Amino acid sequence: MSKKNSPLPATPSSxxxxxxxxxxxLLLAFALLEIYGPALNGPxxxxxxxxxxxxxxxxxxxxxxxxxxxxxxxxxxxxxNTRLFGLDPYWFHFVNLILxxxxxxxxxxxxxxxxxxxxxxxxxxLVFLFHPLQTESVSYIASRSEVLAGLFFLAAWAIFLYRRQxxxxxxxxxxxxxxxxMAVLTKEHTVVLVAVLLLTDYFYNPGFTLEGIKKNWKLxxxxxxxxxxxIPFLLRTLKDADSAxxxxxxxxxxDYLLTQTRSLWVYVRLYLLPLQQNLDYDMPISRSLFxxxxxxxxxxxxVLAAIAWNKRKQYPLASFGFxxxxxxxxxxxxxxxxxxxxxxxxxxxxxxxxxxxxxxxxRRSKTTPTVLAVLTAAVSLALMAATYQRxxxxxxxxxxxxxxxxxxxxxxxxxxxxxxxxxxxxxxxEATHAYARAAELQKPDDHLxxxxxxxxxxxxxxxxxxxxLEDANRIKPSAxxxxxxxxxxxxxxxxxEGLAALAEAEKLDPNFPMLHVYRANILFARNELDASIASYxxxxxxxxxxxxxxxxxxxAQNTKAKAQADAHRR
Numbered sequence: 001m002s003k004k005n006s007p008l009p010a011t012p013s014s015x016x017x018x019x020x021x022x023x024x025x026l027l028l029a030f031a032l033l034e035i036y037g038p039a040l041n042g043p044x045x046x047x048x049x050x051x052x053x054x055x056x057x058x059x060x061x062x063x064x065x066x067x068x069x070x071x072x073x074x075x076x077x078x079x080x081n082t083r084l085f086g087l088d089p090y091w092f093h094f095v096n097l098i099l100x101x102x103x104x105x106x107x108x109x110x111x112x113x114x115x116x117x118x119x120x121x122x123x124x125x126l127v128f129l130f131h132p133l134q135t136e137s138v139s140y141i142a143s144r145s146e147v148l149a150g151l152f153f154l155a156a157w158a159i160f161l162y163r164r165q166x167x168x169x170x171x172x173x174x175x176x177x178x179x180x181x182m183a184v185l186t187k188e189h190t191v192v193l194v195a196v197l198l199l200t201d202y203f204y205n206p207g208f209t210l211e212g213i214k215k216n217w218k219l220x221x222x223x224x225x226x227x228x229x230x231i232p233f234l235l236r237t238l239k240d241a242d243s244a245x246x247x248x249x250x251x252x253x254x255d256y257l258l259t260q261t262r263s264l265w266v267y268v269r270l271y272l273l274p275l276q277q278n279l280d281y282d283m284p285i286s287r288s289l290f291x292x293x294x295x296x297x298x299x300x301x302x303v304l305a306a307i308a309w310n311k312r313k314q315y316p317l318a319s320f321g322f323x324x325x326x327x328x329x330x331x332x333x334x335x336x337x338x339x340x341x342x343x344x345x346x347x348x349x350x351x352x353x354x355x356x357x358x359x360x361x362x363r364r365s366k367t368t369p370t371v372l373a374v375l376t377a378a379v380s381l382a383l384m385a386a387t388y389q390r391x392x393x394x395x396x397x398x399x400x401x402x403x404x405x406x407x408x409x410x411x412x413x414x415x416x417x418x419x420x421x422x423x424x425x426x427x428x429x430e431a432t433h434a435y436a437r438a439a440e441l442q443k444p445d446d447h448l449x450x451x452x453x454x455x456x457x458x459x460x461x462x463x464x465x466x467x468x469l470e471d472a473n474r475i476k477p478s479a480x481x482x483x484x485x486x487x488x489x490x491x492x493x494x495x496x497e498g499l500a501a502l503a504e505a506e507k508l509d510p511n512f513p514m515l516h517v518y519r520a521n522i523l524f525a526r527n528e529l530d531a532s533i534a535s536y537x538x539x540x541x542x543x544x545x546x547x548x549x550x551x552x553x554x555x556a557q558n559t560k561a562k563a564q565a566d567a568h569r570r
Contacts (some may be wrong), residue, residue, distance in 0.1 A: 018143040032097055032129065035387045039139035039394035040093045046279075046417065047142040048089075053078050056545060059087060073186045074145045086404060088210035092141045095289065099147045102131040106154035107352050113161040114204070114317065114423060117374045120359045126376060127355045132274045132390045135347040139394040145187040146348045152183035153349065155188045160197055166205060167215035177222050184230060189331035191227045196327055203320045208313055243339040256337040258286040261297035263333060263342045264326075270344070271354045274386055279400060281342040301326075307364045309325050317363070321356030328353055330501075334468075366493040396420040405434070412442035446472040450481060453488075462488050479509035483518055490522040513543040520552055529560040 014316045023065050033040070044054065050076075051057045053066075061081045066075040077095065085091035104125050111124035115123030128134070137146040148379055155397035156179035163172045176197075184191035198213060198220065205212025212219070246253060263283065270277065289295030304322065312319035328350045332338060362372065393403045401418035435452035438444070444452075449472035465488055486501035499522055505515045520535035536553035 018432050026483055028129070029101070031384060032101055035130065035245040035384045036093070036097050036135075036138060036391050039095070039135070039390070039391040039449045040091065042093065042139070042395045044089050044092075044398065045394065045397055046140070046142060048140070051078065051142060051266050053082055054087070066468065070188070071145055071226050073182055077144065077148060082089045082150045088317075089141065092144075093139065096141065096144050096147055097156060097530050099144070099151050100129065100134065103147060103151040103154055106151065106158050109158045110161060110352075110412075111356075113158075114320070114356065115359055115363065119376060120363055121371055123362070124352060124355050124359060124374070126380045127174075127383065128352050130380055130387055131271070131351050132277060132383065132387040133344055133351055134268055135277070135344070135387060135390045135394065136279065137447055139391055140345065143345045146345045149183045149190045150348050151185035151368060152179050152186060154195055155368055156180050156183065157196060157200070161200065166212060167517055168219050173219045173222065176219065177226060181222055181226055184227065188230070192327055192331055194223045194227055195330075196324065197223070199320065199323055199327060203312070218504060222512070244337065246337065248337050251339065253335045253337055255285050255287050256341065257292070258289065258294040258298065260284065260333040261294055261301060262286065262292060264301065264329065265297055266342055267329070267350065268354065270405070271351060276381075276407060276497070277344060277390055278407045279344075279404045279416050280340075280408055280411060282411040283342040285341070294374045309476050315360055315364075318360035321353045321360070324356065325350050325353035398425055410441060412438045415441065416451075418450060419455065423451070423455050423458065426458075428455050428460075431455035432459050432461070444471070446475040446478070446481065448482065449475070453484060457488055457491075477508065479505040479512040479515060480485070482508065483512060483515040486515070487518040490518060490525065493525075497528055511542055513539045513546050513549065516542070517546070517549050517552060520549075520556070524552065524556050524559075529556055529563070532556045533560065 007278070044051075048054075058065075063076070065077055066079045067070075069075065078092075079090055081095055107128045108121055108125035109248055111121035112118070115124070124329040137143045137150075156176045159172060159179070160168065160176050163169065168176070180190070180193050183193065197216075201212035201216060202208065202210065205216075242248070266281075266283075278306075284292055286294035288290050289298070305326075308319040308322040329346060332343075332346050362375075368373070393399050397417070398421040398460050400423045401414055405418045415434050415438040419431045419438060422428070422431035422434060432452065432455045436449065439448060439452070449468045453465040453468035456462070456468060466485055469481050469485050469488075470479075482501050483504035484503060486498040489498035489501060499519065502515050502519045502522075505512065509515075516535045516539035520532045520539065521531035523529075523535060533556045534554060536549050536556060537548035540553065543549065
């Protein structure tokens with residue numbers, strides 16, 4: 001049986017002196033900073049804004065308050081970010097990029113073992129680092145989990161490949177298990193490391209036998225036990241989740257599996273031709289084999305799997321890359337339903353798997369090293385240009401959601417987010433149009449109506465704003481909604497009606513701070529300064545950091561003081 005595909009022989013150590021390597025690393029760092037530059041200077045976007053450290057006062061908590069939850073190691077990195085650099089989004093993006101560069105180095109080490117070729121291993125690492133499909137994982141602060149978990153995963157895999165003997169030692173096993181645990185505590189999908197190592201042992205230790213697996217059974221036993229430990233916790237988490245799990249009535253496991261057979265082909269297409277990338281794909285659900293070609297897609301994957309298995313000895317790297325691609329996507333693209341059925345960040349590590357298939361073709365083409373180097377440089381430059389353009393979209397919320405809404409014109413969420421981005425920029429009329437479009441595409445909830453009302457009020461359409469708030473109240477009455485009605489009536493000098501609405505809101509929730517601010521504003525407008533001051537003070541007792549209340553109180557007190565001074569002079 002051939003052993004030529006085994007990665008176990010030591011990689012040749014002869015090579016260039018240190019300075020070309022240092023120059024190359026500096027050039028690589030410069031390239032990464034350049035192509036990710038637009039996003040580095042971007043703000044917190046989308047789910048970034050709901051990260052816990054952006055909650056008022058949370059960033060000042062001790063570390064023990066950060067690590068309570070599903071992904072404690074991820075939170076440790078956020079904690080370190082805030083301690084070192086505060087809440088400046090630039091440094092959150094920068095750390096993501098550093099982690100991505102480290103993951104790329106791990107890919108290079110892994111590829112060196114698998115390909116036994118300097119240029120082809122560099123090709124793998126550069127495609128991994130520069131491919132525009134990586135943008136969402138790297139430029140989206142909330143997706144640090146993908147990059148950090150990927151780094152731990154790849155580091156564990158590299159240590160497994162660079163073990164000194166066919167059977168991994170105890171010390172090496174412990175290091176792999178520690179890194180595996182760190183990966184799982186960063187993001188749960190990395191439990192598939194066990195399957196990746198099994199696949200690696202079968203293909204390369206020594207090659208297409210179970211010999212290596214048998215010799216490393218202690219490692220696999222430990223990894224399996226470690227992987228089973230968090231399952232009860234994850235099941236409890238999924239039980240109450242509304243975006244993932246088996247309790248979603250409108251998305252069954254079979255629906256999701258059939259849809260994923262199509263999503264996998266989209267991922268392949270995006271890898272080969274990264275055009276029309278999208279933060280929020282509008283992917284219809286396949287509820288039978290006959291919906292949107294799901295049956296043909298499923299058949300195609302089964303046929304390809306059969307071919308890859310049959311040709312595994314003839315084309316080992318391509319076969320390995322094919323099965324690696326499926327294994328890496330299995331946690332998110334198989335039977336566990338997830339509301340977002342097509343997400344680019346899931347391709348963070350599978351990009352490497354598809355590159356191994358491409359490398360199989362390159363190494364069999366009998367191309368000279370010079371041509372391979374030129375090809376590697378050309379591909380890298382093309383990917384860098386595409387990644388720079390994609391990062392330009394991540395520079396602002398308005399650019400990101402305008403791009404997304406254009407590419408998913410019939411999906412409500414991008415239009416809703418675009419509306420909010422317009423509103424934040426003070427483009428209130430544009431925001432009202434985007435909210436109206438979102439309401440056409442999906443039955444509005446009370447949140448959409450409230451945000452729409454605020455945009456209408458900002459655009460100088462108070463009557464329509466009140467109508468939208470009434471719509472929100474019909475769905476879910478709240479002190480917030482009714483207080484806003486009082487605020488708008490106060491701004492249009494309907495003072496009595498405004499105060500009546502605020503009194504109604506107070507019955508629902510007397511501790512809602514803003515209703516006291518709105519009441520104080522109306523009283524101030526009516527020159528009832530003492531009552532206005534009292535209402536501002538009530539708001540500040542409920543929310544000491546409420547800027548609107550603090551500013552209003554200063555204005556009311558200054559006005560009162562001026563009136564008293566004028567009266568004294570008279």
